[in-house]
Amino acid sequence: MLTDSWQLGPLTVPNRVVLAPLAGIGTWFVRLQAKRHGAGLATSEMVSSFAIHYRNEKTITELLRVHPDERTVSDAPTSLQLFGQDPEIMKSAAAYVREHVEGVDVIDLNMGCPVPKVCKTGAGAALLKDHDTAVKVARAAAEGSGLPVTVKLRSGQRPGETDGYELAKRLVEEAGVAAIAFHPRSAQVHHKGTPDYALAARLVEELPAPVMLSGGLHDAERARRAYELTGAAAIMLARGSLGNPWLFQQLLGLRDDEPTTAEILRELEWLMDRAVEHLGPERGGRWLRKAYPWYVDRLGGGKALQAAMQQAATVEQARETLYAAV
Numbered sequence: 001m002l003t004d005s006w007q008l009g010p011l012t013v014p015n016r017v018v019l020a021p022l023a024g025i026g027t028w029f030v031r032l033q034a035k036r037h038g039a040g041l042a043t044s045e046m047v048s049s050f051a052i053h054y055r056n057e058k059t060i061t062e063l064l065r066v067h068p069d070e071r072t073v074s075d076a077p078t079s080l081q082l083f084g085q086d087p088e089i090m091k092s093a094a095a096y097v098r099e100h101v102e103g104v105d106v107i108d109l110n111m112g113c114p115v116p117k118v119c120k121t122g123a124g125a126a127l128l129k130d131h132d133t134a135v136k137v138a139r140a141a142a143e144g145s146g147l148p149v150t151v152k153l154r155s156g157q158r159p160g161e162t163d164g165y166e167l168a169k170r171l172v173e174e175a176g177v178a179a180i181a182f183h184p185r186s187a188q189v190h191h192k193g194t195p196d197y198a199l200a201a202r203l204v205e206e207l208p209a210p211v212m213l214s215g216g217l218h219d220a221e222r223a224r225r226a227y228e229l230t231g232a233a234a235i236m237l238a239r240g241s242l243g244n245p246w247l248f249q250q251l252l253g254l255r256d257d258e259p260t261t262a263e264i265l266r267e268l269e270w271l272m273d274r275a276v277e278h279l280g281p282e283r284g285g286r287w288l289r290k291a292y293p294w295y296v297d298r299l300g301g302g303k304a305l306q307a308a309m310q311q312a313a314t315v316e317q318a319r320e321t322l323y324a325a326v
């Protein structure tokens, strides 16, 4: 059952519906939102191990921010996703997190990011072809942080390749990785196409550690089917949860119906307030431009309303534009 707890190393995860890492999105307030709606574990956006090692200010003060409410809202753990290909730098970044960031329970490592800027340094999906380094990086993250380490990876770099599947086994056996988050699409297709759930099912069968499934979990029906098909320990919501935190509740049997207009507006208001709290009115307003379409879509609003909100000079003006239209 999706509502059953499971073990991630020494941690008990209270249920099997978790939030995926989402770059530029998975701030403390998006994680908190997911947890408010029931998520059993919430992962941060990816953070550069080099940026932590060299104490990049924005990285330290913004990306590494964990809000105290993330702890009190539920007993769901918080996972911080790091990326990087240098074991020493990874160890140093993980040690910084252990010493200076309260509220991180798990370190997740990104070995699936297809973005050229990341891959050309040898990080992200490049590690799918460099298993020795990948194992060293995972060991270093565990040594530095003293926390359970998970790795999120893809099936391979190109369609048909299964390097990720092979690497997952080495990571568990040789680096003691506590769980694998598996996105069974190749890096080359980015987020398009049908995930290879049969390959995920094989990994679940063979891996002596839990597998969290990622990919194509865009609504409750598809997510339930993929969960059953693969036998994964947990399912990881990504794009399906954007502007739709109620998907966590639906999958956990906490509600069947779709959110009302009032609920959607309340949730968007909550997000607007949190974005401003985190980044201030100006940068918060810019952050929110990506989020408006998710909620306006749910409200049945069209592209014109989305664009008007995105073009608003202030968050207040975006709010007025919204209320004038709904």
Ligand SMILES: Cc1cc2nc3c(=O)[nH]c(=O)nc-3n(C[C@H](O)[C@H](O)[C@H](O)COP(=O)(O)O)c2cc1C
Residues within 6 Å of the ligand: 020, 021, 022, 023, 024, 025, 045, 046, 081, 110, 111, 112, 113, 152, 183, 191, 214, 215, 216, 217, 218, 236, 237, 238, 239, 240
């Ligand atoms: C905007 C966006 C940002 C993402 N950022 C990350 C990231 O930082 N780290 C990561 O491992 N995966 C990242 N992913 C991949 C997702 O976690 C997930 O594996 C992928 O979207 C497939 O799931 P879906 O088809 O249910 O959306 C990102 C995906 C999207 C769409």
